[in-house]
Amino acid sequence: MEERNEIILKTVNRLLAENKLSKVTTILGKLYSADAAEVVTHLDERDQKKIFEVWAPDQSANTLLEMEEDDQVDIAESLSISAISEILNEMPSDDGADLIADLSKETAEKIFKVMKPEAAAEIRNLLKHDEKTAGGLMNPEVVTLKKSITTEEAIDELRKKAPEIENIYYVFVVNDENQLVGVVSLRDLIIASPKTLIKDIMNPNVIYVEAGVDQEEAAKIISKYDLLALPVVDQEQRLLGVITVDDVLDVVEDEATEDMYKLSGTIDIEESDVMRSPFPRVLQARLPWLAIAVVGEVVVVGTIAEHFKYLLATLPALAVYWACMTSVGGNCSFQASTVAVRDLAIGHINSKAIFLRIIKEMRLALVMGIITGGILFVIAFFWQKYLPLAIVVAVANVLIIILGAFTGTVAPLLFNSMGIDPAVSSNPFLALIMDAISLFIYFYIAALVLGKYSVF
CATH class of the missing domain: 1.25.60.10 (MgtE N-terminal domain-like)
Incomplete structure (x- = not known):
């Protein structure tokens, strides 16, 4: 304060x-x-x-x-x-x-x-209207003009209506049936000759949305075209209201908050705010995914460890790098998915760019994997003084980072194509799956390098 x-x-x-x-x-x-x-x-x-x-x-x-x-x-x-x-x-x-x-x-x-x-x-x-749609977001108090009047008459009309309107960014032109037929900027009104007809200076190519369109889509349109206001119409093209840029800022904040909840695995409700909600509600909002993660880690990790326990008995030093393998896989996956979710949210990913994006993420992951794998190789070789262990941690690290980047990139795209919010692709449940895969790769590489094939 x-x-x-x-x-x-x-x-x-x-x-x-x-x-x-x-x-x-x-x-x-x-x-x-x-x-x-x-x-x-x-x-x-x-x-x-x-x-x-x-x-x-x-x-x-x-x-x-x-x-x-x-x-x-x-x-x-x-x-x-x-x-x-x-x-x-x-x-x-x-x-x-x-x-x-x-x-x-x-x-x-x-x-x-x-x-x-x-x-x-x-x-x-x-x-x-549903509160999450353009109709629920719009303000019905909007200035309209008929295309047959002059700019002088239009300005006089605006002077009368201005006190009743929250914001006037554009002036929308309608016909006798209140159908949207054009838009005029205040600048064009002011500089035009007083006797010029509105139809001669209006832009008939109006960008608009129908009332049932999701509010997030409306926000994307305003952002894409740098609009200050977006008209909302019904199916018959009748003007119902307008969405202003300040309304969109609220939508962007709400959607970002919603994605943050989902990315963290917290139920998407405001009750998860510990400073503003009763303790039982906060507990109810945060506990479910945490419980899944706890039980899942015990069951999944325990099962994999039990399956490969003979390796730990053969080379106990494998346990030293256990946590590192799961951590690097989950971290890389989360990095890639966070960027993918963000780009999907703002419309920066389209079908043509998906393949190129995956290739670039894989290239980046390969370079990061080689660098961090080299670091792990040096640490393992000089610490444990055992070349096979150094090879295991280095190779496993490279493969895990590549797979993590692939999973983190593809999962949001896959969820989005299925009509599911891509933000859920980064919740703790999928992080648990990534931990299991990372651990399996680590022990599998160890089995190959150490020559312990019998289990397979």
Whole structure:
């Protein structure tokens, strides 16, 4: 927390202790919404409720939007129906829909009854769309123009509509059926002659998405074409709303968080945050994969070790490099899969580049394997002073790194082709499989080098 905000927090706490709520809201109202949210977040729930009950709805709405989703819900549930309704009236409808979607249906209906009818209707329409789609992400408050009017008339119309709209990046052109037919930038409107018709300066080749498209795909489109806003239409090409770049930033953050959960083998729910969720929920979120890893390692590694125990009896020094083999295989696999998952997420991998990517990963793995294998060879040769052992660890290391890179690259691509989130390809279950393969390769190479073929 910044020093300035810490000073403000102390002041706010002192004023709250003196029950001077009007002074508190005055101070918070003069801050940027993000700073006000940071201060409010550090107050206890009782004081938060006091503030939001009396704070001007337009200011409190902006501050609430800057807070974490869980905090928003907690505050909304603590407020009276009239207070939260006034706040929702001031929110952009897409943000209001996100908040109401997290509340109980009973509470939501009570809020709708008190809200302004037009605001409630917009939120209800948004709630009809899945929250993970473009329709659930869009803001229905969008500026539209008819192609038959002049630029002068268009600018006059924009002046009237501007106060009601959150952001105006582009102006979309529609026909009498509200179908999207073009787009005009504000720059083109300003520099055009006043009597120029909109149809003469609009771009008819509009990039858009349908309401049912996944929000991640919408985010990719905005990123690919460097858009500030993306129109959303229905199947009949009627304009429903717009997704702005700030909405996409939230999507990118959510998707990145989701992938991080899956990469680590943590269940994809916010309850896994130990700082913000009850202990039982955190335990439930993190335990399953850990339990699988524990049992799996014992069973799989134990089985392989039992199968090759005669090698350990023949050359006990093999146990010294056991952990190294499993570690290097899992690490290399995770490196390759992390990069592959990231590139799949942002659309940098296509069908034409898959083979080339695998070849390049194999080349990189071969070089890394030779370098690290050489290091292991030197260590084993001068430490244990036994050439066969040095050969075993060096050769096994090279093969394990190559296989790890191949597995880490191919697994996300395979999962993605099957319609499964590629992030799950790096979870602890597959890491367990990689450990088993690495250990098997290590002992198999040892059996070949040491001439112990009888088991095969």
